[in-house]
Amino acid sequence: MIENVNILPNTSTEEKIKETARRMFTKKGYAATKTRDIADESGINIALLNYYFRSKENLYELIMIENMQLFIHSIIEILNNKNTTFREKIEILISHYIDMLIKNPDLPMFVFNEINANPQNLIEKLGVNKQILNTYMLQQWQEYLNENKIIIVNPMHLFMNTISLTIFPFAASPMIKNRTGFSTEKFNDLMQERKKLIPEWIFMMIKSQNF
């Protein structure tokens, strides 16, 4: 009986707790989320949280790792795809992130809070750190620069700009919505528009060579 409990994803108590915990931890962080609140929101007895997950910390780590993996999921494959150009990769990456963030708008704040709290501890344990440095995309980047006779003094700005333009609006969405009165739908439409716009802006920057 114990064997097949986790074979199919069910709407079991265990799953209910985990989903509520994911929502609350992601939204409010570890310290502000109380085990009693998770239990209340899932409609289960407090003891069941410890019965299924042993401890609050255990449950949090589970969610945390899943959130982190969601955040960096499938980047490596995109970066190493031999069938897409440099520009296409940028476009695909941005589009991929915008889709993911529309589905998980609280993820940016969670991830950056977590990185802030754990300077490098767990980021390195996720094992993506050094993989990124040797991707096919980096090769294409060099080729792109050579072909177009572009000299970039500090590519760090480009990297920052890309993630800033893509991710930051989601972190700031409560402020933006509050200031403009936009609904979530209208905000998401705006983000959809950015799939096209951000790559155009980024390549404008590259060509301007302002670094």
Place this chain on the structure above:
Amino acid sequence: MIENVNILPNTSTEEKIKETARRMFTKKGYAATKTRDIADESGINIALLNYYFRSKENLYELIMIENMQLFIHSIIEILNNKNTTFREKIEILISHYIDMLIKNPDLPMFVFNEINANPQNLIEKLGVNKQILNTYMLQQWQEYLNENKIIIVNPMHLFMNTISLTIFPFAASPMIKNRTGFSTEKFNDLMQERKKLIPEWIFMMIKSQNF
């Protein structure tokens, strides 16, 4: 005697507690900051926190409001200055924010966490909400568009881009430092460079009319 307690800023017990609280609340948030830790770090008895500030929540609200005001401080004056052009205002705003964020690098995460937690509650109480909509800068913006025959379909993107490019790198700084090995000094140099770069990028975007 009660009267002049707050007249001159002293290194009194009250001030010590407040400064430690500011640092810890800003870095770790309300729930993760324990009154004992504040007391220990300030080298004072725990009871003194309640003696001077009545409660943890009270103390937090004090810090929170000051942080929020720091974040939006002097914007209005910049926006309404009749002696600067539209472009100069953008440059001054960005330069102002970068200077402020180099001094207070934890502010972005604090502010956005707070806005996330309190959807609109206190943001409106700060009283800056509607002032911004009727600034001299907005007039200049319209004139700028007319003079240069520019039609911007969605100026929201421009607003988002400006704050994204300026503020986001600070929120992401632990990640950036971890991934690049940059020291705080090197990171700050990068931010200083952006004072010139961001306005150039923004005006490139405006002129491209890609909206």
Place this chain on the structure above:
DNA sequence: AATTGATTTAAACAGATTTTTAAAAAATAT
């Protein structure tokens, strides 16, 4: 129907955390 094991519950526990109290110490005023 009885047995077994898994799940759930209410209650209590233990430790952490915030707040209060009452007395001592220090500073200030008379």
Place this chain on the structure above:
DNA sequence: ATATTTTTTAAAAATCTGTTTAAATCAATT
């Protein structure tokens, strides 16, 4: 110097929070 007020302290009280316990319920198996 004495009295008064302010500040500080140690201890306790009150509350909150994560975890455990032991019994009850449920589901499946024999």
